Amino acid sequence: MKKRILAVIMAVCVSMTALPADVRAAEDSAVQTESTQKTSPSEKSAQTENTGNAAEELTGTEMAETEEAAETEETAETEETTETVTIETETIETEEPAETETSETEKPAETETIETETTETESTETETAETETEESTETETTETETEEPTETETAETETAETETVQAAELNYMMVESPYVETPGTQNVVLSLGTGDEQLSDIVLNYKNLTTGKAYQTKVAGIEEDMIRFTMDFSENGQAGEYQITSVQFTQEKTKQEILLSDLGMDVRFGVNEQAETNPDQVLYDEDAYADVDADVVTMSADGEVISENTVENVLEQGISEAVASVADNLKGANSNVKVVLDPGHDGTHAGASGFGVQEADLTLKIATYCKEELSTYNGITVYMTRESASCPAGGGDNIACLDARANLAKNVGANVLVSFHLNTANGTARGVEVYYPNSNYNAQVGGNGQALAKKICDKLAALGLNYRGTLIRNASYDKYPDGSAADYYGLIRRCKNNGIPGLIIEHAFLDNANDYYTYLSSDEKLKALGVADATAIAEYFGLTKGAKTVTLNYTQSREDGSLRLKWTGLDNVDYYEIYRNTVNDTNYPKIDEVSDATSYIDDTVKAGTKYYYLVRPVFNDGTAGEYSKPISGVALGKTNLTKIKAKSGKKITLTWKKVSKAEGYLIYRQDSSDSKFYQIGTVKSGSTLTYTDTVKSNNKTYTYKVQAYNTNNGRQGVGAYSSTKSAKTLAKAKITGITSSDEEVLKISWNKVSGAKGYIISRSTKKDSGYSEIDTVSGEKTTSYTDDTVKAGKTYYYKVEAYNVNSGTKGYGGASDAVAGKTAKRTKITSIVSTNEKTLTIKWNKITGAYGYRIKRSTDEDGTYKVVKTIKSGNTTSYKDTSVKAGKTYYYTVETMVKTGDNICYSGDSASMEGRTAKKAKIKYAVSNGSNQIEVNWGAVSGAYGYRIKRSTSKNGTYKVVATLKGKNNTTYQDKKLKTAKTYYYKIETINKVNGKKGYSGNSAAVSAKTLKTTSITAVKATGSTSVRLEWKAVDGASGYQIYRSTSKDSGYKKVGQVKGKNTKKYEDKTLEAGKTYYYQVRAYKSNSAKNGVASFSKAQKAWTIKQVVFSQITSDSKNQVTLGWKKVSKAQGYDIYRSDKSNSGFEKIASISSESTLTYTDKGVKSGNTYYYKIAATYKIKGSAGRGSYSKVTEVAVLKQGSISSITLGDNNVLNISWNSVANASGYELAGAVSEKGTYTTLQTSGATSFTHSNLVQGTTYYYKVRAYKDLSNGIRMYGPWSAVKAKAAAHEIMGTSSVTVDQMVSYYNKRYTFPADIYRDKGADSAEAFFKILKEEAEAEGVRADVLFAQVMLETGGLKFGGDVQPSQCNFGGLGAVGGGAAGETFADVRTGLRAQVQHLKAYASTDGLNNACVDKRFQYVSRGTARYVEWLAIPQNPYGKGWAADADYGTKLLRIMDSL
Secondary structure (H helix, E strand, O other): HHHHHHHHHHHHHOOOOOOOOHHOOOOOOHHHHHHHHOOOHHHHHHHHHOOHHHHHHOHHHHHHHHHHHHHOHHHHHHHHHHHHHHHHHHOOOOOOOOOHHHOOOOOOOHHHHHHHHHHHOOOOOOOHHHHHHHEEEEEEEEHHHHHOOOHHHHHHHHHHHHHOOOOOOEEEEEEOOOEEEOEEEEEEEEEOOOOOOOOOEEEEEEEEEOOOEEEEEEEEEEOOOOEEEEEOOOOOOEEEEEEEEEEEHHHHHHHHEOOOOOOOOOEEEEEOOOOOOOOOOOOOHHHHHOOOOOOOOOOOOOOOOOOOHHHHHHHOOOOHHHHOOOOOOHHOOOOOOEEEEEEEEOOOOOOOOOOOEEEHHHHHHHHHHHHHHHHHOEEEHHHHHOOOOOOOOOOOHHHHHHHHHHHHHHHHOOEEEEEEEEOOOOOOOOOOOEEEOOOOOOOOHHHHHHHHHHHHHHHHHHOOOEEEEOOOEEHHHHHHHHEEEOOOOOOHHHHOOOOEEEEEEEEOOOOHHHHHHHHHHOOOHHHHHHHHHHHHHHHHHEEEEEOOOOOEEEEEEEEOOEEEEEEEEOOOEEEEEEEOOOOOOOOOOOOOOOOOOEEEEEOOOOOOEEEEEEEEEOOOOEEOOOOOOOOOEOOOOOOOOEEEEEOOEEEEEEEEEOOOOOOEEEEEEEOOOOOOOOEEEHHHHHHOOOEEOOOOOOOOEEEEEEEEEEEEEEEEOOOOOOEEEEEEEEOOOOEEEEEEEEEEEEEEEEEOOOOOOOOEEEEEEOOOOOEEEEEEOOOOOOOOEEEEOOOOOOEEEEEEEEEEEEOOEEEEEOOOOOEEOOOOOEEEEEEEEEEEEOOOEEEEOOOOOOOEEEEEEEOOOOOOOOOEEOOOOOOOEEEEEEEOOOOEEEEEEEEEEEEEOOEEEEEEEEOEEEEEEHHHHHHHHEEOOOOEEEEEOOOOOOOOOOEEEEOOOOOOOOEEEEEEOOOOOOOEEEEEEEOOEEEEEEEEEEEEEEEEEEEEEOOOOOEEEEOOOOHHHHHHEEEEEEEEEEEOOOOOOOOOOEEEEOOOOOOOOOEEEEEEEEEOEEEEEEEOOOOOEEEHHHHHOOOOOOOOEEEEOOOEEEEEEEEOEEEEEEEEOOOOOOOEEEOOOOHHHHHEEEEEOOOOEEEEEEEOOOOOOOOEEOOOOOOOOOOEEEEEEEEEEOOOEOOOOOOOOOEEEEEOOOOOOEEEEEOOOEEEEEEEOOOOOOEEEEEEEEEEOOOOOOOEEEEEOOOOEOOOOOOOOOOOEEEEEEEOOOOEEEOOOOOOOOOOEEEEEOOEOOOOOOHHHHHHHHHHOOOOOOOHHHHHHHOHHHHHHHHHHHHHHHHHHHHHHHHHHHHHOOOOOOOOOOOOOOHOOOOOOOOOOOOOOOOOOOOOOHHHHHHHHHHHHHHHOOEEEEEEEEOOOHHOOOOOEEHHHHHHHHHHHOOOOOOOOOOOOHHHHHHHHHH
């Protein structure tokens, strides 16, 4: 059994190879039956029962599968018969076919079929005719299976088995993965023998089909019959398609070999390529596992994964332990067995029929007899899915019916569900067959179901029924959650999903005369079937008959606080012992004994405490029976009814406290007609503590009590009744009216409600929602309420609800219908302004919904206000009072009116506001104050808030307000943006302000003024370094002109001169400073007695003087040329350059520069080595007039020659020494360097020296250098000569130091080019490239030598460890130490590490003078001149300044560097 379960567990592996049918015949019949997963002959017969059990069991796609099976019947029959033959042969493998069988069926050809079957090799060739084969098979199967072998035959068989030593057989083989990528590992697991044989020397043979090479691997792990092999593939050269060929082992000193080809097995996998594999097509449904990963999943008894999903972990975690308990799980050890019996079909789904009877009726009788028989056994509880003709699902469709049956088993926690059915076919098929779950998904369910199915089938066959076997059937399309093929029958599939084995017993064929009249035609015969079923179930679960103990039926809580214990009595009992405990353990104290009773009242319990009871019978003979199984119970306490409350809608709500362990509560109400309490409701939750009762009458008192209940095995128990509580209902109140007398007050009135203790007033701003309680009034006769918390002008909705009080709890009559109320909102006066000296205008805010307004006035703010106007319009919000007097103050209020029906309500007076008039102003003058501006001035008015300036273009034209000025004394206004030389007229109006609102006095008398034009400066001419002359245009009507100057264009102007006369148009300013910028403006003016008028200033005109030029730099970057540079002269527009070969004469202008931004000039008319003299003058123009600044100081220039680098050499400590040639007249030299020829150069040295040592260089980096001479001139300028040509040299690569290279990088480099000679170096400490280069890195780092240098030298010297010269690979001499040519093989070292250590020490001898860290193994160490080759480049003797080195090849260092760069 363990092996079968293991096979199920491993069923999810894709790469699974099963043995062919002829080999598998030696295995137990359970697996063979399971292998028949398509359709056996009996299944084919069962398929014709489409109106019978198949119609009940199939749902959804299963119906389609049945139809499809019918269409492909011919093909299916051939396959079905073949597989059945194999099973039957296995059953009779020790028997000889009897010729007498032919006479019974009169079909000799079919007898030959049986003979052929016993040979096993021709079993798949005998079935040719569909109908004949089926009949023959059924007949012969019955004959063969029921025939008992003779004692002689049995003895002979047993003797043969004991004398022959059977070699262990290969059960199956599994490959973990069909594809392995190097480096990688392949695991193979196989089952060999039973696990009891003594096997040793087990090896697995396989070969590379691509290369033809054969291999052998030893066992990596063994557990019983499970054996694991592990194969490592680390190199690309191992790629190919592999085939496992055989298994070799020694059994009892005899060597055995199993060739997979002999078994018809072809097991393959690929390394770095795909290989075709053949998944198990016999033990498992191929379609069901097409998409399942090649993993192994071990499931525990409850379906949980208990192991990792690799083959290796299957052995490591112990498969046998994982599955050992599975086989017995169904039996429910040490617990009561629960079995669900399912009478197939029902009155709605009748099933098959025959001989005038229905399948549904017969299956109910068989199941009932089975139940009756099972009830005679101890330790079992039996459930029936139906006990009448009614459908368990209430007459629903097939799906609902199947769900109801399977769910019953799930809900009661059944160990198994057994479904009773009868077969039909063509009238010839006969016998019993039992279907059980397949091994997919929950394999445990299938295994357990199979064992019980076989017992049932055996028991029924023992009655004489034809034995058709135990079967499984897979669905073609439906899948389980893991993707495997689902069971075909819906009931079995549903039960498996619930973790329960489901069986279908096809007891006999209802349409077969023999089966019907022999087994189905009477109740007695049906009972025999039911008893056989029950006997098989009882035997499987190990049940026994004969009552030795009682069965406890239930416990029941009682109203008086006690617990009643009930059990089923036994015969010949003297008395019963009662035991009780508060915990379910082994120590139950005995509390009492009872005689002549099967119940017991325990009145010593504590409410809310859970008690456990045992009952033991003591028989008349004095012997004691067994203890019953425990049963628990809880006595419920008294319910505490805490509150009762009458609510709206004639509802009364009860509230109570939770009773411990209660499952619900019973509600009772007293009837007024007989004063008795009657149950009116049930609360079916122990945590629900309220109940609402709807009653019939208002103004009536109702009384209630509550009782807790619970149930035990279907029996209801109760606690004590609560105390009674009463509540009285009330009628609903009605609002009679809502009135308003003030802005923030509403008065609500309602009718009286009889029996009320008071009323609750609720309010909302919405009619249908949002109500909240605002107040409560006491007294039945209090029928009005004044709400002074409302807001003015807002609509409110009110509800009133009557209440009473019972035992301190309020009851309610329900809220009245909502009624709306609204107040008139006070308005607010927004302004009172003086329109003129005799009119005041009053304005106020509009009130939504207002009917109108009343305006009131008083001459005293606190005096009496009289109505001066009533306006009956809610939209009118202003009023002009023309009955006021000039200069007098008045006070006003406004009152809102709201009309509701015929009544007008008032909001009350608004806040009062003051109003008064203002006086007129008088203009003093109006004059031009700019070409587009006139200045107006007037006298201040007492009490004025401000003034409004009005303007017109004609005296009697329309005057428009152009400005408003605030302040009593703000009496001047500048009127801007006017037209030039135009006359304008002005009036002024006084503004007053009362309560924040402005009033106006009316216009003053008109005054006019005319604007002056703006002149423009026509010329500016520099008359000297400190003077400028201005000229401008004349202005008509001007009395003269004013001249202003500033050093800033936009501000700071001061008057510097004034000239009289319209035609005086010139002025010369002689007070300037050289090199400074100035700005000028000119304007015309007009004389006036009150104040002169002026035009606008002209546009500012710039004028300046410029300073002397100063040299900033002089360079000679190229041969025979000089570049002059100077500082920018402010305001200069260009520069003139002069040159001479004398310091104080002979200067000639050699260039004129017309750009103020050009501050350099290159003179190409010079010769290197000669001396020249230069001066420069700045030039500019003002308003078209040319000017020039002073000459610069004369500067002497000696033109320098180009420098040149003479040498760059590599020195010790990895430095570069740079030298260059001197230059005549030079003061010093600038040396610059870069890391690329076109890169950025950095100054390295500036001095008079002609050499430089460049240190702190980066190994292997090329550096570029250039140099130039410079001359320090007398004016402090440093003049540079041209740069020399660039020269470059690379920094060397140090041999000593640390390297970032990793072992993986070295391995990657090596594996891409070479194959590591593991066979040579395996015994010398390195069995792989990884191991070799790990040693290399360790040895290099031990002496401080760079690992990449050592790696490159090993690769160069050995050609990637291939050697090929005088040195042999086995010498471990990787640097050619001592191999001086002429056939000299050089040094030989014991292992890889010693050879690499000697090479490292030899490198260190050249590269350093430091001592060794390890003992010296380099015999040639003493011959090296220490420290003479610090760099990789110096290992080449021709490149070494000391004439030393490792190799004579001038490119030796370059070759090493090339390898290092490739890492």
